[in-house]
Amino acid sequence: MSDEAVASAEAVSGPKSSTVIRDGLWDNNVVLGQMLGMCPVMAVTSSATNGLGMGLATMAVLIVSNALIASLRNWVSDTVRIPIFIALIAGLVTLVDICLNAWLHELYKVLGIYIALIVVNCAVLGRAEAFASRNTVALSALDGLMMGLGFTAALVVMGGIREVLGAGTLFANAHVLLGAHFAFLELKLLPESANTLFMILPPGGFLTLGMLIAGRRRIEAWRERVAAESAGCVPGAHAQ
Template identity: 65%
Template sequence: MSNNLYRDIIGDGLWRNNVVFTQMLALCPLMAVTTTATNGLGMGFATTGVLLLSNITISALRAYITPEVRIPVYVLLIASLVTMADMAINAWLHELYKVLGLFIPLIVVNCAVLGRAEAFASRQPVAASALDGLMMGLGFTLALVLIGGCREILGSATLFAGASLLLGQGFAFLETTLIHDYKGFLLMLLPPGGFLVLGFLLAGKRILDQALARKKSATAVAPDGQMSAA
């Protein structure tokens, strides 16, 4: 696999084809669990694990899966992986399991997981599929943490509250209180706050993409302009 393909997969997963900011998928768990950055990080890790393992499994078995039954097989494999993830989180991160609740099993119906299986893993080798699953998952995690962080900061002036309880003592260093005795901004912790934060982040991404495109265009035409001026 060429370095250019590696870079394209990384860029697509984290930015250009981001599950949330570009594809607008998985908005249900996005709005439900991102009241804090900690919840978003936990949900992102769970989804990333499922994406990574499902891409690897489907890519490895793609030669044995006939086109007529591919979708049921993909759903069965993804459901099996989600069940294992659900049981693992319940066993080792029970507090996080209680917070995320139903949204862990609902990873099965996350269009991003099935979409990557159909669009990428079923057509590419294992290494490329593994990288695609990892990058798509990290891009999704980035979106969850950004939205959860913004909502948490505005809503309660904390960041990664409860990380040591939900994710383990190794994440205690993330816990931050920005303003003590903050009265709170309840709207940001309710569903309308999630939509507002998502809208502003989408607008910011579009503005940044347009600025980068203009800069790239100007850089591309600069040598010709210099030659004509000379």
């Protein structure tokens, strides 16, 4: 099937589930691919636990907001869709904020104002406008789940790297977020003498993010080279 035929089919039935999954987790990863939501990414990734909590909260908002907006897409006028999307997202974020304050108060105190800032996270509104308003409820919910998982994974990896190098621990205070049964996740990996305070300060966040983005681009370049070689299009071969 030609590329034009595939594009035409997707326009009618929406993108394939596999494409949605790959986009959310890797190709259009919110942090490493689109570089959106940088405020919470920089602020809460001083530990893997904080990154996990923020990622899960954002993922919940993404899933529900995408599903709601997809279900209402034929009822909302184009002239007022953005204000309505923002109002729906703001209401969902308020519910998440209240729930965290009620049941995970210690984590709520750590994440603080960054929970409320999910409302202005470009990734949430962007998925509502670019995807949920144009696709089915099921596909939009899947998109929210995958984008949320990709966002969460990036936050956890960033937080883990910074926490290990900066504090010598991994998933410190995990029991606060996940319950007492998950206390086994709390590891002490490095002695205090090996800690690098720089890594849990803001400059360490920028350094870690830059290294992860560079690593992702190296992987993409390698994948493109392997694909080209397997197709017999080795760079420079035509010049021989």
